[in-house]
Amino acid sequence: MSNIQDKVVIITGASSGIGEAAAIELASKGAKLVLGARREERLQKLQGEIEQSGGTAIYKVTDVTSQTQMEELAAYALKKFGKIDVLVNNAGIMPQAFLFKKKVDEWDQMIDVNIKGVLYAIAAVLPSMREQKSGHIINLSSVAGHNIYPGGTVYCGTKHAVRAISEGLRQEEAMSGTNIRVTNVSPGAVSSELLATTSDAESKAGLDEFYKVAIDADSIARAITFAIEQPSDVAINEMIIRPTVQVG
Numbered sequence: 164m165s166n167i168q169d170k171v172v173i174i175t176g177a178s179s180g181i182g183e184a185a186a187i188e189l190a191s192k193g194a195k196l197v198l199g200a201r202r203e204e205r206l207q208k209l210q211g212e213i214e215q216s217g218g219t220a221i222y223k224v225t226d227v228t229s230q231t232q233m234e235e236l237a238a239y240a241l242k243k244f245g246k247i248d249v250l251v252n253n254a255g256i257m258p259q260a261f262l263f264k265k266k267v268d269e270w271d272q273m274i275d276v277n278i279k280g281v282l283y284a285i286a287a288v289l290p291s292m293r294e295q296k297s298g299h300i301i302n303l304s305s306v307a308g309h310n311i312y313p314g315g316t317v318y319c320g321t322k323h324a325v326r327a328i329s330e331g332l333r334q335e336e337a338m339s340g341t342n343i344r345v346t347n348v349s350p351g352a353v354s355s356e357l358l359a360t361t362s363d364a365e366s367k368a369g370l371d372e373f374y375k376v377a378i379d380a381d382s383i384a385r386a387i388t389f390a391i392e393q394p395s396d397v398a399i400n401e402m403i404i405r406p407t408v409q410v411g
């Protein structure tokens with residue numbers, strides 16, 4: 164039996180891109196999906212598609228910037244399936260612009276979704292994972308969590324934070340003997356709806372050019388699947404997945 168069969172997997176930001184692709188891939192391998200995002204019609208459609216293919220999925224409209232809603236998503240998973248095996252901590256936004264453009268609202272949103280949302284999701288699943296003495300938390304960082312480039316300063320800051328949170332969480336759980344695995348996933352350019360979150364025309368033009376080489380979200384879904392399907396004593400801690408021709 165695959166190490167994914169019957170695992171209960173929460174995915175935040177499941178309504179498009181990498182989250183949606185991961186949901187489809189994991190459902191095809193027998194996982195029970197708990198889908199969260201803000202756009203209900205997308206979640207409903209995805210749930211329908213998974214069920215039509217013989218998979219299992221439930222959803223709950225969830226804004227990760229609300230700690231209450233994140234706790235409710237985890238509680239819903241526990242109520243419906245009795246456990247949470249995996250969190251794919253994926254919701255994120257990327258409104259890029261040079262700092263001098265002073266898009267302070269967008270900085271706040273990025274910090275709220277990309278950092279606080281990631282922490283709220285960890286907070287929501289950690290108690291039950293610790294109690295059952297097993298679990299897997301997969302955080303979506305980025306190549307921007309390893310590199311820094313003009314226009315991406317705040318986004319890079321949030322993705323560096325995700326990588327720091329992943330490593331800190333890994334060390335804390337490893338020393339506590341909870342059997343909780345932590346995987347930090349850092350994609351390069353991937354086709355999704357992420358670029359639509361950049362409102363600044365100059366940055367958007369640069370990103371459109373850079374993303375001409377983007378790979379499919381399925382590539383990242385397969386990497387996430389690989390990390391989950393390892394035996395429970397094997398933790399894939401860090402993965403960088405770029406298009407073959409991406410330089411930076």
Ligand SMILES: NC(=O)c1ccc[n+]([C@@H]2O[C@H](COP(=O)([O-])OP(=O)(O)OC[C@H]3O[C@@H](n4cnc5c(N)ncnc54)[C@H](OP(=O)(O)O)[C@@H]3O)[C@@H](O)[C@H]2O)c1
Nearest residue numbers: 176178179180181201202226227254255305353355356357
């Ligand atoms: N695409 C890339 O090139 C790339 C590269 C490196 C890292 N990443 C990371 O991969 C993750 C997924 O991005 P993607 O490329 O798949 O982009 P995407 O297609 O735009 O998906 C982002 C998801 O996040 C959700 N989301 C945004 N704000 C949210 C909020 N406040 N609460 C709950 N959900 C929220 C969106 O759903 P709703 O709008 O329905 O809420 C959507 O499902 C992000 O963390 C991103 O930073 C992507």
